[in-house]
Amino acid sequence: MALLNIARPGANFRAMVIFITAIPLVFVVSGLAIRYAAFASISAEPTFEAYARTLCRWDCSWYVGIAEKGYERFPIANQSNVGRWGFFPLYPMIVGMIGTVFPFPTIVVATITSIACSYAACVVAWPLLEKNVRAYVLYCAFLLSGPFSFHFTTFLTEPLFVLLTSIVFLALKRSNYLAAGLFSALLSATRVVGAFVVFATVIQMFKDYRQQGGAIRSFPVWVFGRPDLLIAILISPAGLFAYILFLYLTVGDGFAFLHVQRAFGRVAGNVFLYLWEGLSAMPTAGWIPTAPQWSAFAAIGGLALCGVLAFRKQYGAAVFCAICITLPLITNLASMVRYVVGLAPLTIMLMQLLSASKLTWLAALALFLGACYPMTKAWIGGYLALV
Amino acid sequence: MPWSNIAAAQSRAAVLGGYALALALAGAEISILALAVHPKVGPDYRAYYIDRTTxxxxxxxxxxxxxxxxxxxxxxxxxxxxxxxxxxxxxxxxxxxxxxxxxxxxxxxxxxxxxxxxxxxxxxxxxxxxxxxxxxxxxxxxxxxxxxxxxxxxxxxxxxxxxxxxxxxxxxxxxxxxxxxxxxxxxxxxxxxxxxxxxxxxxxxxxxxxxxxxxxxxxxx
Missing domain, CATH: 2.60.120.260 (Galactose-binding domain-like)
Structure with a gap:
């Protein structure tokens, strides 16, 4: 509470900095304690490495493989059809590079790096949350001690994706297109959907242009007349293109990251059919929704939140988030919960909405902290909805 | 040469440099895309991953x-x-x-x-x-x-x-x-x-x- 008071309007700059940096730190510690307790309840090995290894589930092991061994060529060893090509390189590259400096196992380095990324993502979100103290506390709790905090603190791309998304949207908020473009390039090397943040950049350019009184029809002329804008747009997908070139040179197929999805059983299909199949996968006993139902709820809820973003005139963020949900949905509902909770513009707005009244804020905070323990156990136990 | 002319010349150079960089980026991306749409892979890879015929x-x-x-x-x-x-x-x-x-x-x-x-x-x-x-x-x-x-x-x-x-x-x-x-x-x-x-x-x-x-x-x- 003392921390909350020092962040009130009128507080001095130093106090504000202490608040902004201390709040996520508090939740780093509480989150570690809660998740470790969940781990300790099922493990007899009380080490940080064992904790980090236990929380490394599903895609995490692929990223460990990339950080340690890089990408394979074709044919893949051990008669496998599934190459690592589907997993984007930036985050495992960063972890791999840090790992060369520190003499720790990859998963330990990755876990610490992920916590650092999520911490930084919280700090970057402060201005995006309009310096709303309650929303900031809630956002930090959500990322670092919340029900899905394991996604943001283990070796998945979510920690870096959330951080880079926040930086891009902060740069756009400040109309710094070149910075937005450069960080978009990094985002596009983190996950394939990162490339689509370029639409948010163009939308922000259009918004700024219109605010300056420009006519709609002459917008392209304005963009072509400004080389800095052209560079910002063209550099945004540079990370994706660099990865395509790398795959072409190593595998012979620049789109191997897409084509390998076949080996994971992902096939392009009818989005509505996938949603219907998910919703209609009723539980055989009890009332708790099944994993496909949770995934369908997450997709629908995420798209609804995109609608709210659009209603609040955050068109760029709405378009970006809608693409980030719809694109994987074309192939099936797998990982949908993780994809939705990893969309910073959505969660930032949700935290603002939940902070509108003190009661909802307190309830959400209690829910986040209370759900961290059972959800971490579910993650460790391999609950499919959390994949 | 007046200072205003130097500033204008620098500004022109920056603009030209910007266009050159934008052009280079566009060219590189188009070239990479052109490579990617013509994969250099064997028939087994193509049949399973690309054509999905098996x-x-x-x-x-x-x-x-x-x-x-x-x-x-x-x-x-x-x-x-x-x-x-x-x-x-x-x-x-x-x-x-x-x-x-x-x-x-x-x-x-x-x-x-x-x-x-x-x-x-x-x-x-x-x-x-x-x-x-x-x-x-x-x-x-x-x-x-x-x-x-x-x-x-x-x-x-x-x-x-x-x-x-x-x-x-x-x-x-x-x-x-x-x-x-x-x-x-x-x-x-x-x-x-x-x-x-x-x-x-x-x-x-x-x-x-x-x-x-x-x-x-x-x-x-």
Missing amino acids: TCLNRDAVGSYTIGETISFKREGHKQANNIKVCGWSGPAGDGTHSLGETSRLRVNVTRPSLGGLKATLEMSAVLRPPQTEQRVVVLVNGILAHKMVLSGKEPQQVSFVIPQAALAGAKTLEIAFDYLDGIPPTRSASNIYKRAIKLVSFRLNETGEKLSPTDLISGP
Whole structure:
């Protein structure tokens, strides 16, 4: 509470900095304690490495493989059809590079790096949350001690994706297109959907242009007349293109990251059919929704939140988030919960909405902290909805 | 030169430099895209990943095989069976190895005492989901149609057929492909790589001149 008071309007700059940096730190510690307790309840090995290894589930092991061994060529060893090509390189590259400096196992380095990324993502979100103290506390709790905090603190791309998304949207908020473009390039090397943040950049350019009184029809002329804008747009997908070139040179197929999805059983299909199949996968006993139902709820809820973003005139963020949900949905509902909770513009707005009244804020905070323990156990136990 | 002119010249240079960088970025991205739409991959890669014309990704796998030897596809025989499985198999489970996808392949280097004909004997059962009552399987040896069968019931059936001479002509390696016409996907929208059709229990090749036991002579339809 003392921390909350020092962040009130009128507080001095130093106090504000202490608040902004201390709040996520508090939740780093509480989150570690809660998740470790969940781990300790099922493990007899009380080490940080064992904790980090236990929380490394599903895609995490692929990223460990990339950080340690890089990408394979074709044919893949051990008669496998599934190459690592589907997993984007930036985050495992960063972890791999840090790992060369520190003499720790990859998963330990990755876990610490992920916590650092999520911490930084919280700090970057402060201005995006309009310096709303309650929303900031809630956002930090959500990322670092919340029900899905394991996604943001283990070796998945979510920690870096959330951080880079926040930086891009902060740069756009400040109309710094070149910075937005450069960080978009990094985002596009983190996950394939990162490339689509370029639409948010163009939308922000259009918004700024219109605010300056420009006519709609002459917008392209304005963009072509400004080389800095052209560079910002063209550099945004540079990370994706660099990865395509790398795959072409190593595998012979620049789109191997897409084509390998076949080996994971992902096939392009009818989005509505996938949603219907998910919703209609009723539980055989009890009332708790099944994993496909949770995934369908997450997709629908995420798209609804995109609608709210659009209603609040955050068109760029709405378009970006809608693409980030719809694109994987074309192939099936797998990982949908993780994809939705990893969309910073959505969660930032949700935290603002939940902070509108003190009661909802307190309830959400209690829910986040209370759900961290059972959800971490579910993650460790391999609950499919959390994949 | 007045300062204003220097500033203007620098500004012009910055603008030109900006356009040059934008052009370079656009050029690089278009070039990479042009490379990517023309992949340099082999036919097996193309068929499985790009064209999706097969669910069975061909590999170099080939196991050695001596005529008369029975290879078990149950758990106890997995070491030997793994050597001859090329693709399209999952397991073994307790009582056999499931087919996976629309085609499965086995490949063997055959050591033959003579150059006579060969007879294949397979023990296999159908994977069925009501209302489906049968599985149609087409067997090709070295690309030549060898046998068509219809499996019904959940109990394993022994199926024997003579491999056509055309498939054997001078061949030391036999590639046996199973095409499943009625594979069952786990869900309506699931990928065809997950289809199930049969469970293979054992595989054997005999020379056709060899005297066979009565059970060997029970053949599929």
